[in-house]
Amino acid sequence: MASYNPASLEKKWQQTWAEKGLYRAENESDKPKFYVLDMFPYPSGAGLHVGHPLGYIASDIYARYKRLQGFNVLHPMGYDAFGLPAEQYAIQTGQHPAITTEENIKRYREQLDKIGFSFDWDRQVKTCDADYYHWTQWIFLKLYDAWFNPSKQKAEPISELLNILSTQGYAGNSDDALTGSFELDIPAFSAADWNSFTEAQQEEVLLNFRLAYLSETYVNWCPALGTVLANEEVKDGVSERGGHPVERKKMKQWSLRITAYSERLLEGLNRIDWSESIKDTQRNWIGKSEGCSIFFDVEGSNEKIEVFTTRPDTLFGVSFLTLAPEHSLVSDITPAERRMVVNEYINKAKNRTERERMSDVKHISGEFTGAYAIHPFTGKKVPIWVGDYVLAGYGTGAVMAVPGHDSRDHAFAKHFGLEIIQVVKGQGEHDIQAESYDAKDGELINSDFLNGMQVKAAVKKMIGEIEAKGLGKGKTNYRLRDAIFGRQRYWGEPIPIRYENGLPKALTTDQLPLELPEVDKFLPTEDGEPPLARAKDWKFETTTMPGWAGSSWYFLRYMDPQNPGAFADRKALDYWQDVDLYIGGSEHATGHLLYARFWMKFLFDLGLVPVDEPFKKLINQGMIQGYSAVVNKLPLLEKYTLYISNELAAEWKKTDVIPDFLKAELAKHGAGEVSVNHLIQERIDIRLAKGEFDLDIEGFKQSFHYEANGEFIQSGKTFLLAREVEKMSKRWYNVVNPDDICEEYGADTLRMYEMFLGPLEMSKPWNTNGIEGVYRFLGKFWKLFYDENDQLKIQDSPAEKAELKILHKAIKKVKEDIESFSFNTSISTFMITCNELGNLKCAKREILEPLLVIMAPFAPHITEELWQAIGHSTSVHQATFPEFKEEYLVENSYSYPVSINGKTRTQIEFALDVSEEEVKATVLADETVQKWVEGKELRKFIFVKGRIINLVV
């Protein structure tokens, strides 16, 4: 056998494993189950770069480790194949998105295969297959046919609601048993009314309850993409994909009532092992706030204004009310003489885009309506204003302004010269006129019956008073909005709904799948209908489902991927239950991870799955950033470019004085005035970087980056580049392809190096420089088995104690590391172990065999090769993870560091069972210690067994 040659042996084993189906998971097994999942990749046209497999490698190591521990491991992979990019590409090229998607998937698969993952490819799913989206549609129909029963806090079939409505009717918004605390836009009706309603009237009512429903709402409309977007697909007023402007538009839309699950989505977070930051992000997104609603009478009117506040304790500090410009009562209460100004203001405010409104937070605007409300406790007149700092979509779209204790109200009050009343006193002096006091602690003042109470108690007391007087009630608000589910796009799951007289009718489950029709163009029709309206005889809903529909339940399909009769067989669901370990990026915190939890809870409520949280443990791998190479260039004259080594450019930039080297160059070429601003930083192909900062000038001259007649100027031996850490992207020429690394070093090196880079969760730039170290290590590891003549040198003689100690130290450390996802330190451990065994010239089977097993999850190919080379006929990946034995690590002596006043001065070896007196005597007699202690008084002698000795003098 030749020396270590990854290229041939890796390919060989990858084929063998595939042929044998080594990683197939069984749905029936006596072994305990373990489900390891990677986040569903979208197969983009760019293929994988070196950052994508980071999480896959980590999960693969864990999956392999669990197999070695005797678990039946489910470790699948598939593709989230519907989505915008393929469709945008289709619009540009006319090519059907199914074709490009298939090509991209093929490319992904090839790349993944080269890295040696232990995926069970028999279970692969693609969301764009009709066999798959059949069940996505099926779940949609279940959502359509369900409502959320607030008194049971769970979803149930809509037939249950029909029972209630036909026997009890609906008592309006105060009918908590039906609405929870949500406001519904339907008037109360009796059971008799209900039974006399037409089908259309009934359906209209039911849409207010269905979990998948059609409604007219404001949506994020993106004209450039020609579709609506969900809230989490919009960042800073532009679309997350493409960065196109987004405007608010009122449209009829399909939505999912995720808000019904707000409380349960919050509660579930306490039961799952996710990073605090992701949980926080979700909590934040759901945005629960507890408070109370209060009704204010309007002077000279029958109208009441309802406000929501989390600070009912500050009610006595209210000096005005503010309504959102969109508030429906504004026009009713505004007296005639103010109507013109107010309308003008409202129109101005409404026409501002979301974007403007957000970027212009500091600018305060508003208008007095001329109407007054009556303070429910003091009876005082309180002016009613309109202001665009109040959002129509949150709470009731109206606030009771307490400028003393809310900074936004304060800013508004100051701007318009309104009264500021202090009702809470914190510690220390505070000028309430200058700045509001927002903190939720302190003592109530100027507040009648609340005076002297602490904030927390006052809140409670006030809610009690308000409820007792019938002025309002305690209430919880959520920031979370229902999820808009329709997209005006082609490449997605058709929504299985048809229309009869304008009313939606669900397809029956036996009519599924409703297949995506062919269209002549992937563009909207002339009159603005979505692309599906182009399909011949299409009598169904024309919007399609969003990208996250298919990914909200794919982890369930893996359990039973080919089942034609159900989304998954109940037995398979009961066996696999949930995902034990989920690895993926944190960018899905408020999208996929929230929707998947929502669907899982819904399916659980209907009794279709055994648990209500899909992902028990979640790890977020960090991003691998690009490490761009940047060359400084100065275009002097039309046909002449000066390339300036980075140390010189940096100096120039720092001082902004034309350096001498440049003056000479300029004079030579007769160029005019030059300033540092003319210096261009150009990104070049990172392969032109030699080592960390050196430019490969010859290679650069051959590249397209080089401009003819360029001259290089440098002060040192080499021409230096600047480097920039930024996103890995084609446009920065900093993309590193895993295929290239596999070809040059092999998959085992790639796998180990990616793990060696640093902690999994941390983001870090990719720097190929260090990879040699890992490659060298694998070469050294190989040499533990083979001598310089490439002969196997494995020995069957029994191992020495020292050798066993090295092995068991490694077993212990690697096991601990894998279980705490600290893979970078495992790699170090393998290196140390290899070095130590190399120094001892150890080639004992008793040592090397278990070592192969513990390294197999990390470097599956080389370990398999060596495992079989030393005489095994079964795979190393079917071996058993060796047990660590404490007995080999037990020491009977320890070399104690001896410090004097906390500074280590010497080391003295003692037996572990030695007494403190004995230690003290020896230490004090020690020469080095003597030197430090001499002439000083020994104040304290500290002896920590097996740790340290410290003398205080």
Place this chain on the structure above:
RNA sequence: GCUCGGGUGGCGGAACAGGUAGACGCGCGGGACUUAAAAUCCCGUUUCCCUAAAGGAAGUACGGGUUCGAUUCCCGUCUCGAGCACCA
């Protein structure tokens, strides 16, 4: 503005319950092998002082504190990153 993470050599990063700071790797310097180079192997490598060696001082963003002892715990400041952001 609020919330959550970080800040350790030239670089990536170690240090598990407060106990020898800088493991492991890269890079760099020196050496061996070689006609030479590559590959490989060996030695050194936090900084400063003194240096042949030995030795000493400082040192984990900064300033304090608790402790015999702090990268680790507490308080304050600076700084980088991520998320949320007129949410009443």
